Amino acid sequence: MKNKEIKIGLLGLGTVGSGVWEILKNNAAAIEERSGIKFQIKKILVHDLKKKRSVDVPASLLTIQPNDILEDPEIDIVVELLGGILPTQNYILKAIESGKEIVTANKALLAEKSEEIFQKAYEKSVSVGFEASVAGGIPIIQSIREGFVGNQIEEMYGIINGTCNYILSEMTSRKADFHSILKEAQEAGYAEANPDFDVKGIDAAQKLSLLTWLAFGVLPHQGVYVEGIEKITPLDIEYAQKLGYVIKLLGITRKQEEGIEARVHPTMVPQDHPLARVNGVFNAVFLKGDAVGEAMFLGRGAGMMPTASAVVSDIIRAGLSRSVLKPVKPVFKSESMISMVSINELHSEYYLRFSVVDKPGVFGQIAGCLGEANIGIAAVYQKENEVDSKIPIVVLTHKTLEKNLKQALEKIEKLEAVLDTPTLIRVLAHSGNK
Amino acid sequence: MKNKEIKIGLLGLGTVGSGVWEILKNNAAAIEERSGIKFQIKKILVHDLKKKRSVDVPASLLTIQPNDILEDPEIDIVVELLGGILPTQNYILKAIESGKEIVTANKALLAEKSEEIFQKAYEKSVSVGFEASVAGGIPIIQSIREGFVGNQIEEMYGIINGTCNYILSEMTSRKADFHSILKEAQEAGYAEANPDFDVKGIDAAQKLSLLTWLAFGVLPHQGVYVEGIEKITPLDIEYAQKLGYVIKLLGITRKQEEGIEARVHPTMVPQDHPLARVNGVFNAVFLKGDAVGEAMFLGRGAGMMPTASAVVSDIIRAGLSRSVLKPVKPVFKSESMISMVSINELHSEYYLRFSVVDKPGVFGQIAGCLGEANIGIAAVYQKENEVDSKIPIVVLTHKTLEKNLKQALEKIEKLEAVLDTPTLIRVLAHSGNK
Structure with a gap:
C-alpha cells in the first residue's frame, strides 16, 4: 500500500x-x-525572495504572495511561523475557511483570539496544533x-520563559546584578534588544493563559497577574539561599474554591523542589x-530545533487528523462562569526585604505593623556590623492574605526609618516531589 | 449531535x-x-464474584467467564489488567481477532510478545495502548x-522502578542498610513479599525493553544487561556523596556507532543532574x-490512581481510534539488523571499592594492576585511622572499556591483601541540564 502524501504550506522561513x-x-x-x-513542503511565504538563507531551500518553493498558499487547494496543512496578531490572524482564518489544518507557534495570537480561531476550526472540521x-x-x-x-x-x-530563567540562574550562580547579566544575555542572543516582553513577564503571561485554558477551560484575557524580574537584586538572591530557597519566575495557575488563580511573578522555590x-x-x-x-516535564523552552x-x-498529528481524525468541539468557559481570583485574595507565605536606618527599635516598629494586621513572622534576618547606616531586614511571613499584607506594607513604607519601597516575593506553596 | 458511545470490557478488578x-x-x-x-464499562472479568471490593461496582457487571467480554460484539475496547503471560496472551489475541481495541499495562507480556501482538493488531486494524x-x-x-x-x-x-528508588532514597537519607530498608518497604507495601522481581532489576529491564523498542525499533529479548541493587552498601552511598554523586538504579538505552546499549544497573548520577x-x-x-x-519527565511510577x-x-485514545484513526504499521527491527552492544564493550567511568588489609603498599599493588590495563585513576579515597584491620579503598576511574577493567579486577581480587570481591558501580556519562 502506498503511503498517503500530505502537502504543507509554510508561512515564514525564519529560525523555526x-x-x-x-x-x-x-x-x-x-x-x-x-x-x-x-510530508512535502510545497510553498513557503517569505518577505524577501533574494535573502541569503541558512537552509538550502529551492528558490521555486518561495513566494511573497500569501494566497499562493492560502488558495492552493492541494495544500493540506498551513504552518504559521510569522508571529504577531495582524495580518497573521487573517491568514489563519482564511486557511481554516479553505479547510486546511493549522499548526502555529503564535502564543500572542492564541492568548487573544483562541475562541474565534478554535470555533471556526471546529465548524470547518480542521485541527489547530x-x-x-x-x-x-x-x-x-x-x-x-x-x-x-x-x-x-x-x-x-512552571518556568515558562527561558530568558528570565537564564538571567536569574546567572545572577544566582555568579552573584551578579540584573542589568549586567541582561546586557550579557543580549550580547549572547538569549535576550532581545528590547527585553521588556520577556523580563516583564508578558511572554510568560501569554503562555500561562494558554495553560490555564488547557487545564481549566478558561482563557483569562485580563485575569493574569504579572510581575517581572527587573527588581530582583543579588541581595534577595543571597537571602533566598540562606532561607533555603531559589528565586524563579513562575507562571502559576490553580483551581481554588473561590475560582482560578493565574499569576506570573518571581517566586521563592524551596531548594529541594525539582523546579529549583x-x-x-x-x-x-x-x-x-x-x-x-x-x-513534571523539563526541556528546552525555545531555540530553533x-x-x-x-x-x-503538530504537523504529523495534523496529517493523521487530515486522514481520519475529527476535531473535538472546543470548550471555552467564560471568565464570568468560573471566576478568576484577584492577586489580592492570594493566601501565601512571603519574603519581605526592608531597607532601614540602622538604629534600635526599627524592627519593632515593622513587627508592630505586621502584628496589627495579624501577619505571623516565620523568620527574621537582620544584617549586623554594617559600615553603612542603611541596613536590610528580611522577614519571612507565615501564610497570610495578600490584601492584608499590602495594607501593612503601606503603613511600614511610611515609617521614618524605612528608606525604600519594601521588596515582596511570594513563596511557592510546599508540595511536590517528596 | 449526540456523542458516540464506546463500551469497555475490563479484564481484572484489582488495584488498577x-x-x-x-x-x-x-x-x-x-x-x-x-x-x-x-465511555461505559459493560463487563468486568473477576476471579471471585463474591469478594468484597473497595469500589462500588454493580454485581451485574461482574463475570468469571472471559468470553462474556471477548465474544461480546458490543464491546469496543478490552482493558487487560490481569498481568502474567498465560492465559492473558490468549485473551488479548482473541480480543484482537474479534476486532477490539486493546489497552494493557502488562509489561512482562509486551517485553516478550510485542511482535506477535502488534502485528496481529495491525492486520485487524485495531490499536494497542x-x-x-x-x-x-x-x-x-x-x-x-x-x-x-x-x-x-x-x-x-531513567529511574523506572519505584521500589528500588524508594529503597535507595531511604538508604541515602537515613544511612541505613539495604536489608533493613527492604523490610520496612515490605511492611509499608512499597515492596512485594518476594522482592526479587524489583530489586534484581527484572521489572526495570522489561520496561527498558519497551523503551528501547520505542526509541530504536528493536525489542531486545536477550540483550538487556541487568544488575540489581542488593549489593549496594551504606559505605558506597557515603563515598558517592563525597565524590559528588547519588546512586540510582537506572535503565539506560543508547544508540552508539557499534549498536544499541540497553542496560539496567546501579549508577553514579552527578548530584547536579535532574535525576539525582x-x-x-x-x-x-x-x-x-x-x-x-x-x-525529562517525572511522575509517580506506580500506584492505583x-x-x-x-x-x-489509553482508553480515550482507543475510543477516538475506534471512531476514526487507523493504526500505523508496527516496525520491529531485528536484533541482528541493529546489533545490541554487550556490557563488556561499554566505555564508562567507574566507581570501585576494594576491601583491603590495612598495611602499606596495598594501594600500590591495586594501582599497578589498573595501570597495566591502561586504566586511568581520577580520584582515590582511603579511610584513615581505622580501628579495624580491614579498610576500604575507593577509586574513581577515567573512562575505560569494561572488558579491560574486569580483567584488571580479576587480578586485583587475587591479591593477598584484597579481602572481598571488589564493588563496581558505573558512573553516568555527564550530560543533561547544564
Missing part, C-alpha cells in the same frame, strides 16, 4: 521555519515509517490534553492531577 | 482496575467534554511516539533527541 525544513528533510524516512504519511507556543521542547499541551485527559488538573506551575534545579534556558512545568498526582521539533509533531 | 472504574465514574463529564465520547506499562504517571510512551516523533532519539535513561533529585517512589525518564535536545490515569488516557 528553517528548523522545520531541516527536520522534515533529515528525518523524512523515520517520519514516514512512524506515521505512514509522506499549537504545541510549539508553550515550552517548545516539552510536549506539555499534548500531555495535558491526552496523557492526563482522565484527570481533573488541580494546579500547574532547572537552570539556564530550560523550561519546566509541574502539575498535579487528581488521579496522576504530581508530574526544539521549537521546530514541536511544530513537526 | 478499581482506579479505572473510579476515574471513569468521577470524571465522566470532563472526559465526555474533552473527547466527545461517552500500553502507556501504563512503563512509568504509569508519566506519558512517556505517547511523548516518544508523538511529541518527539520528528526526532531521532539518541539516548534515553528524584526520590522516593517517583519515576523519571531523561532523553535526548537530535532536534529537541534534552528533556497514577497507573489508572494512564490506562484511562
Whole structure:
C-alpha cells in the first residue's frame, strides 16, 4: 500500500521555519515509517525572495504572495511561523475557511483570539496544533490534553520563559546584578534588544493563559497577574539561599474554591523542589492531577530545533487528523462562569526585604505593623556590623492574605526609618516531589 | 449531535482496575467534554464474584467467564489488567481477532510478545495502548511516539522502578542498610513479599525493553544487561556523596556507532543532574533527541490512581481510534539488523571499592594492576585511622572499556591483601541540564 502524501504550506522561513525544513528533510524516512504519511513542503511565504538563507531551500518553493498558499487547494496543512496578531490572524482564518489544518507557534495570537480561531476550526472540521507556543521542547499541551485527559488538573506551575530563567540562574550562580547579566544575555542572543516582553513577564503571561485554558477551560484575557524580574537584586538572591530557597519566575495557575488563580511573578522555590534545579534556558512545568498526582516535564523552552521539533509533531498529528481524525468541539468557559481570583485574595507565605536606618527599635516598629494586621513572622534576618547606616531586614511571613499584607506594607513604607519601597516575593506553596 | 458511545470490557478488578472504574465514574463529564465520547464499562472479568471490593461496582457487571467480554460484539475496547503471560496472551489475541481495541499495562507480556501482538493488531486494524506499562504517571510512551516523533532519539535513561528508588532514597537519607530498608518497604507495601522481581532489576529491564523498542525499533529479548541493587552498601552511598554523586538504579538505552546499549544497573548520577533529585517512589525518564535536545519527565511510577490515569488516557485514545484513526504499521527491527552492544564493550567511568588489609603498599599493588590495563585513576579515597584491620579503598576511574577493567579486577581480587570481591558501580556519562 502506498503511503498517503500530505502537502504543507509554510508561512515564514525564519529560525523555526528553517528548523522545520531541516527536520522534515533529515528525518523524512523515520517520519514516514512512524506515521505512514509522506510530508512535502510545497510553498513557503517569505518577505524577501533574494535573502541569503541558512537552509538550502529551492528558490521555486518561495513566494511573497500569501494566497499562493492560502488558495492552493492541494495544500493540506498551513504552518504559521510569522508571529504577531495582524495580518497573521487573517491568514489563519482564511486557511481554516479553505479547510486546511493549522499548526502555529503564535502564543500572542492564541492568548487573544483562541475562541474565534478554535470555533471556526471546529465548524470547518480542521485541527489547530499549537504545541510549539508553550515550552517548545516539552510536549506539555499534548500531555495535558491526552496523557492526563482522565484527570481533573488541580494546579500547574512552571518556568515558562527561558530568558528570565537564564538571567536569574546567572545572577544566582555568579552573584551578579540584573542589568549586567541582561546586557550579557543580549550580547549572547538569549535576550532581545528590547527585553521588556520577556523580563516583564508578558511572554510568560501569554503562555500561562494558554495553560490555564488547557487545564481549566478558561482563557483569562485580563485575569493574569504579572510581575517581572527587573527588581530582583543579588541581595534577595543571597537571602533566598540562606532561607533555603531559589528565586524563579513562575507562571502559576490553580483551581481554588473561590475560582482560578493565574499569576506570573518571581517566586521563592524551596531548594529541594525539582523546579529549583532547572537552570539556564530550560523550561519546566509541574502539575498535579487528581488521579496522576504530581508530574513534571523539563526541556528546552525555545531555540530553533526544539521549537521546530514541536511544530513537526503538530504537523504529523495534523496529517493523521487530515486522514481520519475529527476535531473535538472546543470548550471555552467564560471568565464570568468560573471566576478568576484577584492577586489580592492570594493566601501565601512571603519574603519581605526592608531597607532601614540602622538604629534600635526599627524592627519593632515593622513587627508592630505586621502584628496589627495579624501577619505571623516565620523568620527574621537582620544584617549586623554594617559600615553603612542603611541596613536590610528580611522577614519571612507565615501564610497570610495578600490584601492584608499590602495594607501593612503601606503603613511600614511610611515609617521614618524605612528608606525604600519594601521588596515582596511570594513563596511557592510546599508540595511536590517528596 | 449526540456523542458516540464506546463500551469497555475490563479484564481484572484489582488495584488498577478499581482506579479505572473510579476515574471513569468521577470524571465522566470532563472526559465526555474533552473527547466527545461517552465511555461505559459493560463487563468486568473477576476471579471471585463474591469478594468484597473497595469500589462500588454493580454485581451485574461482574463475570468469571472471559468470553462474556471477548465474544461480546458490543464491546469496543478490552482493558487487560490481569498481568502474567498465560492465559492473558490468549485473551488479548482473541480480543484482537474479534476486532477490539486493546489497552494493557502488562509489561512482562509486551517485553516478550510485542511482535506477535502488534502485528496481529495491525492486520485487524485495531490499536494497542500500553502507556501504563512503563512509568504509569508519566506519558512517556505517547511523548516518544508523538511529541518527539520528528526526532531521532539518541539516548534515553531513567529511574523506572519505584521500589528500588524508594529503597535507595531511604538508604541515602537515613544511612541505613539495604536489608533493613527492604523490610520496612515490605511492611509499608512499597515492596512485594518476594522482592526479587524489583530489586534484581527484572521489572526495570522489561520496561527498558519497551523503551528501547520505542526509541530504536528493536525489542531486545536477550540483550538487556541487568544488575540489581542488593549489593549496594551504606559505605558506597557515603563515598558517592563525597565524590559528588547519588546512586540510582537506572535503565539506560543508547544508540552508539557499534549498536544499541540497553542496560539496567546501579549508577553514579552527578548530584547536579535532574535525576539525582528524584526520590522516593517517583519515576523519571531523561532523553535526548537530535532536534529537541534534552528533556525529562517525572511522575509517580506506580500506584492505583497514577497507573489508572494512564490506562484511562489509553482508553480515550482507543475510543477516538475506534471512531476514526487507523493504526500505523508496527516496525520491529531485528536484533541482528541493529546489533545490541554487550556490557563488556561499554566505555564508562567507574566507581570501585576494594576491601583491603590495612598495611602499606596495598594501594600500590591495586594501582599497578589498573595501570597495566591502561586504566586511568581520577580520584582515590582511603579511610584513615581505622580501628579495624580491614579498610576500604575507593577509586574513581577515567573512562575505560569494561572488558579491560574486569580483567584488571580479576587480578586485583587475587591479591593477598584484597579481602572481598571488589564493588563496581558505573558512573553516568555527564550530560543533561547544564
